[in-house]
Amino acid sequence: xxxxxxxxxxxxxxxxxxxxxxxxxxxxxxxxxxxxxxxxxxxxxxxxxxxxxxxxxxxxxxxxxxxxxxxxxxxxxxxxxxxxxxxxxxxxxxxxxxxxxxxxxxxxxxxxxxxxxxxxxxxxxxxxxxxxxxxxxxxxxxxxxxxxxxxxxxxxxxxxxxxxxxxxxxxxxxxxxxxxxxxxxxxxxxxxxxxxxxxxx
Amino acid sequence: xxxxxxxxxxxxxxxxxxxxxxxxxxxxxxxxxxxxxxxxxxxxxxxxxxxxxxxxxxxxxxxxxxxxxxxxxxxxxxxxxxxxxxxxxxxxxxxxxxxxxxxxxxxxxxxxxxxxxxxxxxxxxxxxxxxxxxxxxxxxxxxxxxxxxxxxxxxxxxxxxxxxxxxxxxxxxxxxxxxxxxxxxxxxxxxxxxxxxxxxx
Ligand SMILES: [Zn+2]
Ligand SMILES: [Zn+2]
Numbered sequence: 001x002x003x004x005x006x007x008x009x010x011x012x013x014x015x016x017x018x019x020x021x022x023x024x025x026x027x028x029x030x031x032x033x034x035x036x037x038x039x040x041x042x043x044x045x046x047x048x049x050x051x052x053x054x055x056x057x058x059x060x061x062x063x064x065x066x067x068x069x070x071x072x073x074x075x076x077x078x079x080x081x082x083x084x085x086x087x088x089x090x091x092x093x094x095x096x097x098x099x100x101x102x103x104x105x106x107x108x109x110x111x112x113x114x115x116x117x118x119x120x121x122x123x124x125x126x127x128x129x130x131x132x133x134x135x136x137x138x139x140x141x142x143x144x145x146x147x148x149x150x151x152x153x154x155x156x157x158x159x160x161x162x163x164x165x166x167x168x169x170x171x172x173x174x175x176x177x178x179x180x181x182x183x184x185x186x187x188x189x190x191x192x193x194x195x196x197x198x199x200x201x
Numbered sequence: 202x203x204x205x206x207x208x209x210x211x212x213x214x215x216x217x218x219x220x221x222x223x224x225x226x227x228x229x230x231x232x233x234x235x236x237x238x239x240x241x242x243x244x245x246x247x248x249x250x251x252x253x254x255x256x257x258x259x260x261x262x263x264x265x266x267x268x269x270x271x272x273x274x275x276x277x278x279x280x281x282x283x284x285x286x287x288x289x290x291x292x293x294x295x296x297x298x299x300x301x302x303x304x305x306x307x308x309x310x311x312x313x314x315x316x317x318x319x320x321x322x323x324x325x326x327x328x329x330x331x332x333x334x335x336x337x338x339x340x341x342x343x344x345x346x347x348x349x350x351x352x353x354x355x356x357x358x359x360x361x362x363x364x365x366x367x368x369x370x371x372x373x374x375x376x377x378x379x380x381x382x383x384x385x386x387x388x389x390x391x392x393x394x395x396x397x398x399x400x401x402x
Contacts, residue, residue: 003293004265006251013247016240018232019225029251030290031219033264034309037252039217044248046214050207050230051238051245063234064205089231092204108235 007033059130061106061123063088071104078102080137084127084156086110086144090180094142097188102140105130110143110152122152124159131163138166140195144179145170168195208234260331262307262324264289272296272305279303281338285328285357287311287345291381295343298389303341306331311344311353323353325360332364339367341396345380346371369396 002008007029014025032040056062057069064070071077081102085091091104107122119125131139141156143149157167170180170191180188203209208230215226233241257263258270265271272278282303286292292305308323320326332340342357344350358368371381371392381389 003289004255004267004270006247006255006266007264010247010251013240013244016233016237016244017229019228024220026290027220028218030264030288032217032248033251033255034288036217039214040248040252043214043217044245044252046207046211047233047241047245047248050211050234051241054205054207054234063208063231065207066205069205087231087235088204089227 003029056106056108060104061108061126062091062104063106076101079135081140082130082136082138083140083142084153085142085180086149086152087181090142090144093181093183093185093188094192097185097192099189099192100140102138107143107152110146110148111155112148119155119159124156127156128160128163131160131165136165138168140192141167141169142180146179166197168197170195204230257307257309261305262309262327263292263305264307277302280336282341283331283337283339284341284343285354286343286381287350287353288382291343291345294382294384294386294389295393298386298393300390300393301341303339308344308353311347311349312356313349320356320360325357328357329361329364332361332366337366339369341393342368342370343381347380367398369398371396 003011010029010033011022011025014020014028015022020028032043050065053065054063055065057064057066057072059068059072062069062071078101081100082105083091083094083100083102084105084107085094086107086109088106091106094100105123105127109117109122111117111119111122130136139156139160141153143153153169160167170188183191204212211230211234212223212226215221215229216223221229233244251266254266255264256266258265258267258273260269260273263270263272279302282301283306284292284295284301284303285306285308286295287308287310289307292307295301306324306328308325310318310323312318312320312323331337340357340361342354344354354370361368371389384392
């Protein structure tokens with residue numbers, strides 16, 4: 001015996017969530033059905049609505065249900081600084097660390113030619129258009145300190161070189177091989193302030 | 202800055218799941234929106250359908266979308282043995298341990314007078330009706346080895362005493378203060394085979 005077919009489907013469906021194995025998925029299904037039907041109904045509705053309505057900001061590509069996100073709309077940010085990140089979670093981590101007052105651009109990944117992820121897939125055409133507007137003086141290449149993140153930063157710097165902007169990269173404090181999303185705010189803030197000029201060696 | 206309002210709602214909604222804190226909820230929301238929209242859509246649909254269609258088996262009260270569950274429908278189970286458990290997860294744990302060939306009755310909790318959980322809330326009227334049918338010779342009181350589980354077992358034994366059935370309770374191998382759901386199959390199987398007569402001291 002296992003559970004009924006529909007309950008087994010529910011357990012299986014929870015496996016789509018990160019870090020959720022068979023036992024955790026079973027606990028989640030039982031919890032919703034036994035104790036949290038109202039909360040479960042709401043979870044179901046909000047997932048459907050978010051998947052339907054959340055897209056990319058037309059200007060910075062972060063996730064938002066609006067055509068343009070609140071940060072891009074804000075009049076209080078410095079248009080001369082643009083911070084390029086791999087994900088909305090990285091963007092949030094930098095915002096929560098505090099100190100950076102410029103704008104963002106979100107790649108949703110990094111270059112990965114073997115997986116077919118080329119420049120357009122990470123929005124580099126839109127990024128070049130943005131830099132071409134002329135307001136940006138410095139591009140902070142805050143991709144992850146991984147091999148792929150470094151390669152992507154180098155590619156972007158070479159692609160944008162002709163626009164005459166300065167490049168920088170997060171400096172000390174960021175552990176090699178780590179992911180920005182999990183760096184603590186203090187470390188991230190120091191790394192931001194200590195950012196170094198980034199050139200094409 | 203935080204995420205957009207709809208994404209914040211999505212993160213908050215994931216907190217309804219057991220063991221999911223703010224950081225895990227954020228990871229789940231980002232994962233669905235960035236990489237798993239198809240799986241997320243399916244999760245949303247299956248949650249809604251399960252909450253809508255899954256109810257209690259009319260005979261044993263386990264969770265099922267059918268009026269009567271597959272185990273109650275089965276002709277290959279021993280009608281003289283009835284195992285009373287607190288939850289469908291406990292029932293599954295006993296089934297997976299193997300060895301027990303009787304029927305089940307699911308309480309969905311235990312008596313808890315201070316929380317207003319009385320005999321009817323855990324289906325004891327239906328349980329008495331079931332025992333009153335006359336086929337059952339032994340009731341295995343497999344409630345959790347906790348204070349509440351023990352009290353509930355005693356209450357059921359006293360309530361059903363006049364029907365002249367034997368009572369037993371899982372014996373050695375079950376750790377005191379633990380929850381059946383998390384006991385390994387071998388231990389559970391031994392405890393089942395070593396079950397002891399249960400009397401009203
Ligand atoms: Zn934006
Ligand atoms: Zn049943």
